Every structure is written in structure tokens, then in C-alpha cells.
Amino acid sequence: MTVSFLDLAEAPAPVWGPDDEWLECVRVRDETHDVRSFVFRPVEPRSFRYRPGQFITLSLDIDGERVNRCYTLCSSPTKPDTLTITVKRVPGGRVSNWLHERVRPGTRLSAAGPSGSFCFPPGPVNVPARGQLYLSGGSGITPLMSMSRAWSDLGLDADVQFIHAARTPQDIVFDDELKVLARSLPRWRAVMVCESRGNTPGYNGLLGRLSLPLLQ
Numbered sequence: 776m777t778v779s780f781l782d783l784a785e786a787p788a789p790v791w792g793p794d795d796e797w798l799e800c801v802r803v804r805d806e807t808h809d810v811r812s813f814v815f816r817p818v819e820p821r822s823f824r825y826r827p828g829q830f831i832t833l834s835l836d837i838d839g840e841r842v843n844r845c846y847t848l849c850s851s852p853t854k855p856d857t858l859t860i861t862v863k864r865v866p867g868g869r870v871s872n873w874l875h876e877r878v879r880p881g882t883r884l885s886a887a888g889p890s891g892s893f894c895f896p897p898g899p900v901n902v903p904a905r906g907q908l909y910l911s912g913g914s915g916i917t918p919l920m921s922m923s924r925a926w927s928d929l930g931l932d933a934d935v936q937f938i939h940a941a942r943t944p945q946d947i948v949f950d951d952e953l954k955v956l957a958r959s960l961p962r963w964r965a966v967m968v969c970e971s972r973g974n975t976p977g978y979n980g981l982l983g984r985l986s987l988p989l990l991q
Contacts, residue, residue: 795834795885800878801857806948809864810914811875812849814857818883822855827925828894828918831858834885837873844870848889849917849949851924861948863914895922907933910985912940916948923956926963937965940985943973 798815805811817823830847850859865871878884909919916939926933941947944967953965968981968989983989 795887798858798884798886800880800882800884803879806861807946810861810946810948811864812859812861813874813878814850814859815884815886816857823852823858823889824855825852825889826894827851827921829889829891829921830918831860831886831888832890833870834887835870835873837869842870845890847891847917847921849920849924851921851928853925853928861914861917861920893918895925907935909935909937909939911938912985913942913946914948920949920952923960923963927956927959932962933960934962935960935964937963938968938985938990939965940968940970942970944969944975944978944980945973 797818799818800813801816802814803811804814825848828847830845832843832845835842835844846860846862848858849861850857862871862874864875909922911919919937919939923933923935923937926935937953939947939953944950947953947967947969950967953967956963957965966981968983968985969978970984971982972978981989
């Protein structure tokens, strides 16, 4: 199945309607020392339809209690057979720790969605917005990663300045893929800003926190 820009622009209906859907984990991938990606496919055969930047809501049974959490999809709808969420393990975080400790290939979770309006494409169908500025920090990179992956897969001429903040170079989520995107998309540019060099003394990128002087 292929997905066109027209498909994304038409804001398709949720793939599974108002009821929860069972998803099965097919892959777990470490992104950094405390960030992990989980790839899911539907238990019942079907294709996912969503817009880059949207999220799903997981319904989890943790210690006998039903807990709901929203996670933005970092995958691209141009690859509609699976969904991917990327989760940072938060000290004391009930759900993030449960996901990191319990979810493995074969694990099944209940989810609903997709939802959310923080997504592209804005404006008329088949006319990508120009001069976009993407700002993210830490695991907040996920919706912008979904958008960037879609730009690349659709071969669109995206004029994007992507600025991402992290604590150290070791904490940059999707670091290698961001470099590949910068090489494959002629007007898509990525800049990393780290609070410190951490364990990378040779890091020569920007240091500090996102601020108006830094952006200027």
C-alpha cells in the first residue's frame, strides 16, 4: 500500500474508530541510554492511517489499575503497516518504566486513536508550507520526527530548520537518522544544541539552552 501527500492532507479517519484496538509489539530499539522505541502492528490485519504529529492513547493494566497515557507517533504514515512510539524512561515514572521493563516483541497492548491537530500539512492540498521552524527538546522530538520522515519518504521539497536541544550529545534522540535526513533533503537543515559536552569532549556543536539570543 502506498500513501500520497493527498492522503495525508485529507485528515483521514482514525484507523480503529472509537473502540480500543489491540497492538502487538514487533520490535524494541534503544535510541539512547534512557530512550527506547517500540514498534507495533495491529493484531487484526489492517493498515494505519494518521497524519504526522498525531498521537495514540495506550490503556495499560499496571498493578491491577487501568492507566491511560498518550504518546506521539514518531513513525511516518507513508509506512502504514506499523506504528512507532519513542519513550524516555523517567525516574519514578509509572508508565515509562513499565514500558521499558515489560514490553518486548510479542507483548500486546490496548490503544485508541490517532488524535491531535499538531501535524502537517497545513494549507492547501499538495502545497507544502514553506519556511518551517521545528523546535524540540529531549523526547519531545517525536512529532517533528514523524513529519521529517514523511517529508523524506514523499520526496517533498521541505524548507525546514530543525533545532533540537539535548542535555549532552549522548542524549540526542535519532542522532544518526537526523544526519541522514540532512543529507537526503536539500533544504532540510538540523542543528543540535547541547547543555554540555558530556562524555564527548570532541563535540564542537552549539552549547547552552534554547533561547532567543541563540536562535538569533
